[in-house]
Amino acid sequence: MNCEDYRQAIAAEPSYDGGEAHLSACADCRAFRDEMRTLDGRIGRALAISVPELRLPDLPDIDSANVVPLAGRPRFTMPAWLAVAAMLMLAAFVGLRMVGSNVSYPSLTDEIVAHLDHEPYALRVTDEPVDARRLARVVPATVAAMNHDAGLITYAQTCVIHGKKVPHLVIQGARGPVTILLLPDEAVESAVQIEGESINGIILPVGNGSVAIIGERDEELGKIQQNVLNSVTWST
Amino acid sequence: MNSSDAATTRRRRFDELVGVFHQDMYRYAAWLSRDRNVAEDVVQESLLRAWKSLDALRDDAAAKHWLLTIVRRENARYFERRRLETVDVDDLTPSQEALLADQPDHELDDVRDAIYRLDDDYREPLVLQVLMGYSTNEIGELMGLRQGAVLTRLHRARHKLRDALNNGTASDQSET
Numbered sequence: 001m002n003c004e005d006y007r008q009a010i011a012a013e014p015s016y017d018g019g020e021a022h023l024s025a026c027a028d029c030r031a032f033r034d035e036m037r038t039l040d041g042r043i044g045r046a047l048a049i050s051v052p053e054l055r056l057p058d059l060p061d062i063d064s065a066n067v068v069p070l071a072g073r074p075r076f077t078m079p080a081w082l083a084v085a086a087m088l089m090l091a092a093f094v095g096l097r098m099v100g101s102n103v104s105y106p107s108l109t110d111e112i113v114a115h116l117d118h119e120p121y122a123l124r125v126t127d128e129p130v131d132a133r134r135l136a137r138v139v140p141a142t143v144a145a146m147n148h149d150a151g152l153i154t155y156a157q158t159c160v161i162h163g164k165k166v167p168h169l170v171i172q173g174a175r176g177p178v179t180i181l182l183l184p185d186e187a188v189e190s191a192v193q194i195e196g197e198s199i200n201g202i203i204l205p206v207g208n209g210s211v212a213i214i215g216e217r218d219e220e221l222g223k224i225q226q227n228v229l230n231s232v233t234w235s236t
Numbered sequence: 237m238n239s240s241d242a243a244t245t246r247r248r249r250f251d252e253l254v255g256v257f258h259q260d261m262y263r264y265a266a267w268l269s270r271d272r273n274v275a276e277d278v279v280q281e282s283l284l285r286a287w288k289s290l291d292a293l294r295d296d297a298a299a300k301h302w303l304l305t306i307v308r309r310e311n312a313r314y315f316e317r318r319r320l321e322t323v324d325v326d327d328l329t330p331s332q333e334a335l336l337a338d339q340p341d342h343e344l345d346d347v348r349d350a351i352y353r354l355d356d357d358y359r360e361p362l363v364l365q366v367l368m369g370y371s372t373n374e375i376g377e378l379m380g381l382r383q384g385a386v387l388t389r390l391h392r393a394r395h396k397l398r399d400a401l402n403n404g405t406a407s408d409q410s411e412t
Contacts, residue, residue, distance in 0.1 A: 011391035046347040163252040
């Protein structure tokens with residue numbers, strides 16, 4: 001990588017963390033990187049204009065007859081046969097969950113379990129770590145500091161739980177994917193167990209918030225819990 | 237679930253999503269239109285459209301992208317309906333000036349003015365990346381661009397801003 005390549009990359013994406021070999025030998029590019037990152041902070045503050053109070057328009061009554069569906073945007077592409085197979089597996093997966101839903105969940109737990117079914121594509125077995133920049137976006141420094149002790153993180157997405165944007169991560173456990181939800185604004189008085197037909201998990205109090213950890217029914221969560229708790233520090 | 241429960245659940249879902257993403261919708265609309273009054277109109281239309289189409293959103297994790305897409309389309313419709321001319325940056329209306337005068341801060345005024353003067357093609361991906369936290373892939377998807385084009389626009393946008401700020405004027409936004 002030469003200076004031009006590096007400067008194009010850093011100007012397009014100031015969080016770019018590649019080109020270390022070039023950077024270590026080029027003081028000018030280090031200075032340019034610092035300048036771009038400083039500029040980006042100013043751009044961010046300038047763009048964050050004040051927002052007027054939410055004022056909803058008059059919302060008409062909706063019934064199924066006058067709902068206008070938008071064209072669906074596929075989240076990813078796959079061969080038709082694979083899509084059909086995935087749908088059948090998903091239906092069986094959700095069905096098993098429903099069969100096992102004889103546990104009475106409090107509201108937060110209920111929403112968390114529902115969310116698992118909402119994003120089944122997150123629960124894939126893989127050894128491919130999520131992109132570091134994506135992880136930094138999903139778990140911004142303003143929410144939590146997170147080191148790499150949690151485990152192999154293979155999925156990161158900002159999701160909505162109880163009306164708040166929260167980081168949704170997946171790490172790979174011994175029995176399969178384990179969902180981690182960082183909930184800095186959801187305080188729980190004590191640990192809340194989650195048990196279902198195909199899952200087991202726990203919501204742990206952490207500072208003024210909590211962390212939900214949910215794995216397969218036979219996943220040993222003790223070690224994972226400890227790793228996650230050791231790796232997360234709330235920033236708020 | 238009876239129809240009343242379903243309506244209540246639907247309304248609650250809408251309120252939660254809008255509560256979370258209203259700020260993003262407004263700021264995106266404001267920087268697309270460069271006008272606070274237009275942004276409010278666009279957001280109102282977008283909320284109405286989102287309400288009518290809510291059942292098409294199958295995955296709330298995709299709500300932000302869905303809502304911003306609606307804002308983008310409504311903004312385009314707004315300008316098509318009004319057949320507004322390109323904003324002349326030297327002849328601003330009060331509501332256009334209000335965007336630049338937001339929370340006056342000498343350090344930020346110049347940056348905001350420089351961003352305001354960027355061409356739409358450069359300003360929009362910058363807003364999506366810096367303010368909305370979008371990846372270059374996600375920007376490309378929303379704007380219908382290939383990733384290479386997004387990267388080019390982003391690095392040119394920052395160079396334009398840097399030049400404008402270093403020269404002490406935000407008026408020179410010509411192509412480099």
